[in-house]
Amino acid sequence: MGYEERLENEGYKLPEQVKQSKRLFEGGVRTGNLIFVSGNAAKVDGILKYQGIVGDTIAIEEAQDAAKIAFVNCLATVRNMMGSLDGIKKIVNIKGYVASTADFIEQPEVMDAVSALVNEVFGEAGKHSRVSMGTASLPGGTPVEVEIVVEVK
Template identity: 40%
Template sequence: MTIAARLAELGITLPVAAAPVAAYVPVVVSGNLAHVSGQLPFIDGKLVTGRLGADVSLEDGAAAARACALMILAQVEAAGISLDRVSRIVKLGAFINSTADFTDQPKVANGASELMVEVFGELGKHARAAVGVPALPLGAAVEVDAVIELAAG
């Protein structure tokens, strides 16, 4: 099954890849690895902002992380790389805008991790960091970056 067919089966439509908000490129391929810059969470075209432990619930944070993962996939496609070339999601880095006493960053990051496994199965299982931070660009609740292994194409 192609990844496009798998996404359709899951009822997932990828968002339009967001333009960079500073001086970087969304995807850099080096060897067989695609390094995807940190992606912010857009749900229904609106940036999810706020802080976990203050004004964003755990459920909304996980949904924001899932939206970041969808944007990662959209950025890969926008870079001209077929998602069928993904041979492994190697690592995700999840940054969660959270209060000092919020300690459920891994549960928030699961929103992104679980999406990768839904889409890629075993190939979607990855190493990960889930880090609480005091602020993110544009006030985003979550940011996720990725390292993705690509098959020859």
């Protein structure tokens, strides 16, 4: 079973991505066998599923869902660049930015939802390094933004 099928078995379908002409940067850049994917928000059909600040208007469970959706959107960039997720050799690094209140300290728990999904879908190839950090706000009001680095064949 391929990675995309495994992802669907976990309840996530890769979205089709539309090239955005106004961006001054790429959604993903390949150098050698690495793809660096720019930050993605929790958008479903181009619309943010959640808006707000974790610890205020966003519950930790909503933030975890937002983080997984953002991660899946990162994978869509990889698929669009490679034609398939099956070219992924390793999930190298995941960075999670959590818009949160000053006293919210559970950013790692928000990103644990992504790590669990990665480990389930990618198995040994999903063993990754990670950063979870809090920030005052994120673009468009998204509560979570995720970026990834993957090694490809």
